[in-house]
Amino acid sequence: MATFLDFEKPIAELQSRIDELRETAADGAVDIDSEVARLQAKSDKLLRDTYAKLTPWQKTQVARHGERPHFKDYVAGLFDDFMLLSGDRAFGDDQAILGGFAHFRGRKILVIGHEKGDDTASRLRHNFGMGKPEGYRKAIRLMHLADRFGLPVVTLVDTSGAFPGVQAEERGQAEAIARSTEACLSLGVPMISAVVGEGGSGGAIALAAGNKVLMFEHAVYSVISPEGCASILWRTADKAPEAAEAMKVTAQDLKGLGVIDTIVPEPLGGAHRDPALAIASLGDAIDGALGELGNQGPAELRRGRREKFLAIGRV
Structure with missing residues (x-):
């Protein structure tokens, strides 16, 4: 059963009543089908109405939901023959950023993404998806490999931001993020980036400067989490809902501003309620985007990427 968020309490209460009814009539002595159907229809309508008018802060909570698909789920559901590649050839291997070669619907590609983990042990191992310098340098190495072999690059972005620890700063976090962003922009092959959960700060843009x-x-x-923004502006994270509203963090706002190109629909109630359907929807969107870029040469791809990002914010 899905874990309900704070704003989903009325839906959770209805679902709890449905579960109780089913347990009561588990032996088949009482016919509760009509009552369950009525309550389920009411629950579905409430879920539909709730998700039709989510606030930016509520969308932030959905984007962070622990049961949303993660990088390993997308790899398993969309890519065949995935070959994990490790290490930055300078310091070590960062488990927050994973990548490797794979086949995607008949194409050979390189896929890179953030992995947050799905339980306590894996979240610690993957550092909650917060990349360190060696992770971004690994991404650079893999992108250069893809460029050399003429393979499209697909990136899956899901991070609250790059790791802010002292060790990361000592190893050149800012430079690594800047170099990774530069590597994205300089690719002579198609690059498709997908924000699948949180796209936070430089840790996200370092893997998201794609053609589409x-x-x-x-x-x-x-550029910053709502809590971080609220702490700077109002000296309290309690103002995070107001910050999320002002920052225009949602896909709908960003599409209007030209920051993103395509909004990928999610199953009713969010990707965590039907991961398989969400993964399939993303696969179709990636396939379509790659198809649009398939006939462009290196110079045209670089020029398109440059013009795309220079146009953001232009009045």
């Missing part, structure tokens, strides 16, 4: 930027319907993408 896709974004899930309930994902968020911003």
Whole structure:
């Protein structure tokens, strides 16, 4: 059963009543089908109405939901013959950023993405998806490999931001993020970036400067977290909902501003309620974006990427 968010309490209460009814009539002595159907229809309508008018802060909560698909789920559901590549050839291997060669619907590609982990042990191992310098340098190495072999690059972005620890700063975090962003922009092959959960700060843009930027319907993408913004402006994280509203973090806002190109629809109630359907929807969007770029040469791809990002914010 899905874990319910704070704003989903009325839906959770209805679902709890449905579960109780089913347990009561588990022996088949009482016919509760009509009552369950009535309550389920009411629950579905409430879920539909709730998700039709989510606030930016509520979308942030959905984007962070622990049961949303992660990088390993997308790899398993979309890519065949995935070959994991490790290490930055300078310091070590960062488990927050994973990547490797794979086949995607008849194409050979390189896929890179953030992995947050899905339980306590894996979240610690993957550092909650917060990349360190060696992770971004690994991404650079892999992108150069893809460029050398003429393979399209697909990136899956899901991070609250790059790791802010002292060790990361000592190893050149800012430079690594800048170099990774530069590597994205200089690729002579198609690059498709998809924000599948959180797209936070430089840790996200370092893997998201692609020819086409896709974004899930309930994902968020911003220069800083709402809590971080609120702490700076109002000296309290309690103002995070107001910050999320002002920052225009949602896919709908960012599409209007030209920051992203395509909004990928999610199943009713978010990707965590039907991961297989969400993964399939993303696959279709990636396939379509790659198809649009298939006939462009290196110079045209670089020029298109440059013009795309220079146009953002232009009045």
